[in-house]
Amino acid sequence: MKNRLRELRKEHGITQEELAKALGVTRQTIIAIEKGKYDPSLKLALKIVKFFGVKVEDVFELEE
Secondary structure, three states: OEEOHHHHHHHOOOOHHHHHHHHOOOHHHHHHHHOOOOOOOHHHHHHHHHHHOOOHHHHEEOOO
């Protein structure tokens, strides 16, 4: 799954650590998601889109 998490985070001027704290996860989790090495759970994905005030498809894209 592709994602735009890094782009969104940088657009909002938020560090990985700040985002991790806001979402209740570790910085390593944010790093792994941004690198595409970890697909977040549905719960975490929904927390991410709520945090940024966007739709799921604005952050995540399913690769075929």
